[in-house]
Amino acid sequence: xxxxxxxxGEKIRINDNxxxxxxxxxxxxxxxxxxxxxxxxxxxxxxxxxxxxxxxMAKAVKKxxxxxxxxxxxxxxxx
Amino acid sequence: MIKFNSTRFGExxxxxxxxxxxxxxxxxxxYAKRYVLLDYKDTVLKWLQSVDDPDLAFIVxxxxxxxxxxxxxVHNSVKEYLEVDNEExxxxxxxxxxxxxxVIANFNGPLIINADKMLGAQVIVESI
Numbered sequence: 001x002x003x004x005x006x007x008x009g010e011k012i013r014i015n016d017n018x019x020x021x022x023x024x025x026x027x028x029x030x031x032x033x034x035x036x037x038x039x040x041x042x043x044x045x046x047x048x049x050x051x052x053x054x055x056x057m058a059k060a061v062k063k064x065x066x067x068x069x070x071x072x073x074x075x076x077x078x079x
Numbered sequence: 080m081i082k083f084n085s086t087r088f089g090e091x092x093x094x095x096x097x098x099x100x101x102x103x104x105x106x107x108x109x110y111a112k113r114y115v116l117l118d119y120k121d122t123v124l125k126w127l128q129s130v131d132d133p134d135l136a137f138i139v140x141x142x143x144x145x146x147x148x149x150x151x152x153v154h155n156s157v158k159e160y161l162e163v164d165n166e167e168x169x170x171x172x173x174x175x176x177x178x179x180x181x182v183i184a185n186f187n188g189p190l191i192i193n194a195d196k197m198l199g200a201q202v203i204v205e206s207i
Contacts, residue, residue, distance in 0.1 A: 038154075038155065038156035038159065039156055039159070039160065041203075043203050044205075047187070047203060047205065048203060050187065051106045051107075051187060051188040051201070051203055052106045052107035053107075054174070054176075054185045054187075055105060055106060055107040055137075055174070055185075055188070055201075056107055057176055058137050058138070058175070058176040058185065059108075059135060059136070059137060061137070061175075061176050061177070065176070065177045066119065066124065066138055068180065069124065069138065069175055069176075069177050069182050070122055070124065072177070072180070072181070072182045073123070073144070073145075073182060
């Protein structure tokens with residue numbers, strides 16, 4: 001892992017077109033600004049990992065669980 | 080026709096134009112790029128079955144079946160990615176599972192599909 005120290009207002013450039021700027025440092029919280037082409041996807045890592053985890057859990061749905069899903073949806077009058 | 084194997088349905092054979100391509104797969108399964116939608120009996124649920132991994136399948140439904148008010152803003156970058164010409168061709172699917180008797184729909188990770196081009200992506204919604 002590359003480790004760089006930066007002060008408030010300083011930037012990091014990745015490739016030619018991705019800029020990361022340290023906007024604010026306050027206590028234990030750092031505010032970071034990103035400038036990147038539209039197709040670059042930027043997420044909080046914990047949110048990304050949550051989606052991975054959700055996908056992993058949803059992948060294992062069993063037949064009796066699908067019937068339970070249908071029953072629940074019917075109960076709520078959704079189908 | 081494309082022939083492939085699936086754990087749940089055995090060997091399947093579907094017309095090529097029924098294949099939905101997720102160019103980068105979805106989070107957790109980047110290697111699986113091609114899927115098909117199969118009806119689950121005569122219900123609003125569908126299987127999103129991977130063509131590339133026989134074991135990989137999700138139960139999904141159109142978001143309106145879960146919450147008619149659920150709306151997401153599809154950013155321009157996603158529209159470009161899915162080669163959208165006509166927004167009416169966009170379909171939003173939610174992956175479902177059940178936990179402790181409650182249906183859990185993945186509202187933070189909807190699947191957006193451009194039915195015209197048969198391209199899909201799972202987008203990550205920062206907050207809803």
